[in-house]
Amino acid sequence: MAPVVVKKICCIGAGYVGGPTCAVIPNIQVTIVDLNKARIDAWNSDNLPIYEPGLDEVVKEARGRNLFFSTDVDKAIEEADLIFVSVNTPTKKSGIGAGFAADLNYLQLATRRIAEVSTSSKIVVEKSTVPCRTADAMRTILEANSKPGCTFDILSNPEFLAEGTAIADLFNPDRVLIGSLQTESGLSACGSLAAVYSNWVKKDQILTVGLWSSELSKLAANAMLAQRISSVNALSAICEATGANIDEVAYAVGKDTRVGPKFLKASVGFGGSCFQKDILNLVYLSESLHLPHVAKYWRAVVEMNEYQKDRFAHKVVETLFNTITGKKIAMLGWAFKKDTGDTRESPAISIANHFLSEKARITIYDPQVGEDQIWLDLTDYGAIPAEPIKPNVSIQKSAEDACKGAEAIVVCTEWDEFKTLDWEKIYANCPRPAFVFDGRLMLDRKKLQKIGFTVVTIGTGDRV
């Protein structure tokens, strides 16, 4: 069975994955659709809905040529030969598996829509991160709702881009993973998608595997990346107690080619919309499969991350002589990592909540996160009233303004600009003693100490 040549693609979900992923596809007409009109309008404007280095240029070049953004979901489905499903799959908030399992409602609604609208056969691609064997449920929904003569091949094609480097990751991926049923039509569909990627990805980087292996590999990849961070963060606590230095330890360990140097940077804890969600998903999957030891193992990665965030916030309180009530604390960075405006699960949010519960006054600055978003995060999207905390929160337009008069400056995100701030000027405007807490191990500790700051860095003890 010769693979179908894909001429038109539809992508359901114009988010952090759908937008950038489809924007880099050359030669083939791609329509990205979303139910959220404001988001689609933004994709069609000069003010894209997400900040990602290099994205503006790529979108501007492709938009109107072979890339289109629309809210007409049905039309784009109907016209396409291949449909990426890139909708959100957050952690369930209520019902069975609440707090662990993935909420597959958006995925299932999109799948149902595909079945209801399609009048010709399609290749349906799981791009969203999903629990292992989700394609089974998709197949049942598609077959139960399809029109006569329409058949659907389901592929798993998880996305491995990281925010902040999405465009580089997409143009030059470590690998593209495609999972399919090992049937004649499954393998043919796999060939069709592989041909789309072969427009810009080398053949030996396109891995083709079974459907279930592909689904599980995505959860496994995120779990193992997060596990490295939790491991290094666990070691950072030992460093602080012993006088060892976590950067030196990570460097020495990472030089072993079997370990490698990446993802060994100690921090205030990992954030982002996926690591925690995907590990909890793996925990839930393991429990459902009656594998409690496996579930416990992965759960510890998230527990260590919670511990690291709490430990850092406690350290600030302890260092400021055990109380921060009424004290002004400047928080530099709100995004979950540099070069993105995304704040989902950002460690800065937990740390701010901690400071506010101790009745500190916080000033916040982030180069890419606006005031509205910070308030949404602080109020858990309206679940917590803003009024009681309003007097204690101020959001500033520059790092220098945020730091003015602060008794402590806390670096939560590793934005490059924090390295080159005029730290002498900042020091001159701080009461004494002036503290800097470097949650990202990014500042020149010696230089700041020379200026007069007391510097507390994750993973660096005072013992000599």
Ligand SMILES: NC(=O)C1=CN([C@@H]2O[C@H](COP(=O)(O)OP(=O)(O)OC[C@H]3O[C@@H](n4cnc5c(N)ncnc54)[C@H](O)[C@@H]3O)[C@@H](O)[C@H]2O)C=CC1
């Ligand atoms: N954010 C990231 O860097 C990465 C995310 N992923 C995975 O990709 C998936 C999507 O993630 P994001 O793009 O970050 O989510 P997102 O929340 O930014 O975007 C999802 C979009 O889907 C839309 N949507 C939901 N249901 C819909 C429906 N039935 N019809 C049309 N549109 C619908 C939403 O309105 C939203 O705009 C998730 O499963 C995530 O785990 C995978 C790799 C990287």
Ligand SMILES: O=C(O)[C@H]1O[C@H](OP(=O)(O)OP(=O)(O)OC[C@H]2O[C@@H](n3ccc(=O)[nH]c3=O)[C@H](O)[C@@H]2O)[C@H](O)[C@@H](O)[C@@H]1O
């Ligand atoms: O499934 C996903 O959503 C994506 O999740 C991560 O990408 P992302 O969360 O965008 O960013 P990362 O660079 O992985 O950083 C995640 C968090 O870990 C932190 N981190 C990262 C690396 C490190 O050494 N130390 C560390 O604390 C970052 O600051 C950030 O808070 C993975 O890296 C991607 O491969 C994956 O596609």
